[in-house]
Amino acid sequence: MYIHQKKEWPYFTWDAAIITPLLGKVRHQQGIILGVIQGLSFRFQEETVLQTLTLDVIKSSEIEGEQLNHDQVRSSIAKRLGIESAEAVPADRNVDGVVEMLLDATQRYEELLGEERLFGWHAALFPTGRSVMYKIKTADWRDGSMQVTSGEMGREIVHFEAPVADKVPYQMNLFLNWFNSDQSLDPVLKAAFAHLWFVTIHPFDDGNGRITRAITDMQLARADQSKKRFYSMSAQIQIERKTYYSILEKTQKGDLDITDWLQWFLDCLLRSMKQTDQTIAMTLKRVQFWETNHAIDFNHRQQKVTQLLLDTFFGKLTVSKYAKITNVSTDTALRDLQDLISKGILLQQGVGRSTSYTLIHIA
Known part of the structure; x- marks a missing residue:
């Protein structure tokens, strides 16, 4: 049985003795990052946000095997945030779609997440109504079965099977009501819960992974209480992709005790936050270079x-x-x-x- 088939679903349990100290480390690192950034100039903060969001979009798509053009992604984000960018280039529609979804999630993080908003994200991801060569149902819940598989055609290994299609509207109603109203969880822990819960429902024909990570970013923005993103969870998941899929499969085939999942999620988040030092150093180099050579x-x-x-x-x-x-x-x-x-x-x-x-x- 998968976790969504158990009668206790979606009432998760976890070992607070393991998770609470780790959550404290994440919150401490979060405070350090926000403190350092707030002491920097607006121009520097702006460039760091642009760097982070560009990385987030590119790496979230890479997890799904899609390679996006770095310059197009950066230019699309800069345009929508009103940031002056020397390397402005026109972006493909599929690039704009991923950017629009992420910015809607992070720049409007305080607003409710509803069915129509999710449908808008899905439509933005698939502007032609197709996923590669295949026509898919867009801006609506899937109406077919959904399996996560790997391996050659005819020899596929089934890693996970999502709830049947006729249960998706009910499942999503439960999820959205919880996401918009439950304030009992720490906001960072809620990001981990939301990630697991949504990706388990797998409500769309395609794009579930990218939308899952957008929801995660939205909840992390709520945890930060800031539209400005200075660390990329998607980039770290891409680095740890094999482990990510392994712990996800183990959790979805387990019971409702998700301690292992929460531990991995918080550890991964902590590692993504610690990468911020490199992002800041790279941004400082970029900003200082262009300021020094602005007349050239x-x-x-x-x-x-x-x-x-x-x-x-x-x-x-x-x-x-x-x-x-x-x-x-x-x-x-x-x-x-x-x-x-x-x-x-x-x-x-x-x-x-x-x-x-x-x-x-x-x-």
Whole structure:
């Protein structure tokens, strides 16, 4: 039996002796993050939020096997938050849809979560009414069975089977009434409960994982009492994806004692919060760089590559890599790079085939 088939569902139990000290650590780390951030300038806070939300959108989609364009995601978020972004680029509709859902969840976290709001999120995720090649039912509860499987077609392993379709409206009504009204749980613990509860119902044809993580972010924003996001639970889940699916399956096949699930969730959340130090360091580097070089004229190609060097670029930057990243000829790439050298942005290292380029301030 799955947990949703037990007569006690959805009345969870847990071992407070194990969970309470861990919750205290999470709350302590949460206070440290919010304290540090509040002492920083508005511009710095703004850039950190942009970094975190971009990471959240990209990693939440990666968990489902979908790769989104970093520049499109960042640009879409910046546009909707009214943040000036040097690398503004048009975004695909599917990118805008994921961004719209996450921002609605986190920027309007105080508002009630209802059926129509969830349907709006689902419609935003699937603007064409299709999931890859397959037509799906959008902006409504599923009307078919739902299994979570892995393995080759014909040899699938069933990891979990969600409630039958005709029980979904009732199950979701229970969930939404609890989510909007129950104030007895600590808000961080409630995020863990909500995550498990919603993903167990699996109410949609597709997109359940991404919507689950949006609900989790919404509840964590309530816990923070802030629209500004400075840590990404989705990014940490992506790192621990194998363990995540394992503990989820174990819990959904277990009893209503969810101590192990809560312990994993809080540990994962704590690790995601501790990654904030790296996010802050990266953001500081970015902000300081552009403030220092605000008077220098960069073309759009140079902006893009410079951002990569500041953020996510690994390995050595060469003429051929620059040409591939910006989709230009090697002659144009070389001119751009020489121009950045003349402006004091890049430093050339090596000669001939071993020539590479690095930002002067991190050389």
